[in-house]
Amino acid sequence: MCHPGTDAAPGYGRQKSSSLNIHVGVSLRVLIVKTSSFGDLIHTLPAVTDAVKAMPGITFDWVAEEAFVEVPGWHPAVADTIPIALRRWRKNWRRAVASGELSAFFGRLRAHEYDFVIDAQGLLIKSALIARLAKGSCHGLSWGAAREPAASLLYSHRHAIARSQHAIERIRQLFAEVLGYSYDPLRLDYGIGSAHLPSPLDDAGYWVFLHGTTWPTKRLADEQWIALGNIAAAQGHSIYLPWGNAAEKRTAEIIATHCSNARVLPRLSLTELAGILTQARGVIGVDTGLAHLGAALDIPGVTLYSVTFPALTGARGKRQCCVVLGSAPVPSGDMPGLRVASAPVFDAELVWRTAVTALELAGDAEDVG
Structure with a gap:
């Protein structure tokens, strides 16, 4: 479980600390928390492509709302998609608990120790709490950058990404800050594999x-x-x-x-x-x-x-x-x-x-x- 921590300085695709050095030469496994909506998931794909180009061998798991669970798997760098049913569960939490669905979800969420957990959504209950409950170094947006500022209190590392930018660029910058690479903002590649x-x-x-x-x-x-x-x-x-x-x-x-x-x-x-x-x-x-x-x-x-x-x-x-x-x-x-x-x-x-x-x-x- 991650714990509240420090803010990272704002930046544009360049790591501000040496936290990644211990992973040089090691294949990283990263968990993305971006549950919805459909368009928001599409906006996250270019950041995955950037990461793969900068760090060959990196793989991702992804927590996504059950209605959109197909989307992450369209990118070849996404190894596993963990479905969540918040939209359905919140209508009847008691049933979600009694059915075993909730415990099964948390079992999958915590089945692996991740090198990094990235909340790319910035919502308190919908994403930040999920990211905190996962195993790994927990990263998200800072108080001033998150859609729900209180979400930032749950991250161990917070990143100040300007809110005035296009959603795609915000996510690309967040991933680059967390994982420590630079990317070319003039190149946009969603990375959807036609084989899928x-x-x-x-x-x-x-x-x-x-x-x-x-x-x-x-x-x-x-x-x-x-x-x-x-x-x-x-x-x-x-x-x-x-x-x-x-x-x-x-x-x-x-x-x-x-x-x-x-x-x-x-x-x-x-x-x-x-x-x-x-x-x-x-x-x-x-x-x-x-x-x-x-x-x-x-x-x-x-x-x-x-x-x-x-x-x-x-x-x-x-x-x-x-x-x-x-x-x-x-x-x-x-x-x-x-x-x-x-x-x-x-x-x-x-x-x-x-x-x-x-x-x-x-x-x-x-x-x-």
């Missing part, structure tokens, strides 16, 4: 519309998706519509009813959806985990932002563009793989033109809009 995904479909050239989201304020009106679908149909493109719950399925069916080129997909696992995305011509979606997965897979895409901010959570990739709807602030400055356009209101023609432009993007330096 299903074989591509025979069908090709379709677009995927990602209409589903757990945030009601992120959703587009059905009529807006239908307008996009009809533009795609006029240009001879088919549309695939995934869904994750009954409400999203009804939305997909409404869109398909008004768009002859649209197909409602069956319910699929995240890994199966990843396979669908790998074959897509392009992706248009709201700010949801699947949109960030599309970016990670280097699929051309447009992600629509209405209440969240691309500067902090924008979909990043070589052929991506974020479109900010309304009066939300547009980030200034350069960030590899982040391009942002803006529109005062939703405009289906603008969104489609931006998506087509994304097909043509080849490098990180090109801007859109």
Whole structure:
């Protein structure tokens, strides 16, 4: 079990102490605590890639919410994923204890002595407590950097990572601080191994519309998706519509009813959806985990932002563009793989033109809009 300790100085991919020296020449085993959400797990993958490039032979275990347990295993450096069911357990803790699920989880959590335990989430109960209960040197964000400052009290080592940065960069810097290496911020590699995904479909050239989201304020009106679908149909493109719950399925069916080129997909696992995305011509979606997965897979895409901010959570990739709807602030400055356009209101023609432009993007330096 780790114990509260000291803060590390802020930095950008360089270790500030000699704590790693005893591990030179030794294969390290690291536990990541990043339980949810889907997009947050995707944002953590580049840090794993950085670590592997800097320290060949390093392996990771990962604590993830049961709904997203497939995601860590897409990266070849993740040896084991430990599922946790906090979302389900908190509805009935007594049942979680009586069923033995809770004790089984802690058994797996404490089955190994880790060289480092990294809480990449910064939440008191959801991640910091889990990290503290694991065996190993416990690291996390400092009081001023964590989403829930009290979480920092549970770490043995705390790291001051600036909160004003994109989520991907914050996690990359945290890993580099903990493990003692430098990385190239101009290179972004999610490291998803194609061998972990299903074989591509025979069908090709379709677009995927990602209409589903757990945030009601992120959703587009059905009529807006239908307008996009009809533009795609006029240009001879088919549309695939995934869904994750009954409400999203009804939305997909409404869109398909008004768009002859649209197909409602069956319910699929995240890994199966990843396979669908790998074959897509392009992706248009709201700010949801699947949109960030599309970016990670280097699929051309447009992600629509209405209440969240691309500067902090924008979909990043070589052929991506974020479109900010309304009066939300547009980030200034350069960030590899982040391009942002803006529109005062939703405009289906603008969104489609931006998506087509994304097909043509080849490098990180090109801007859109």
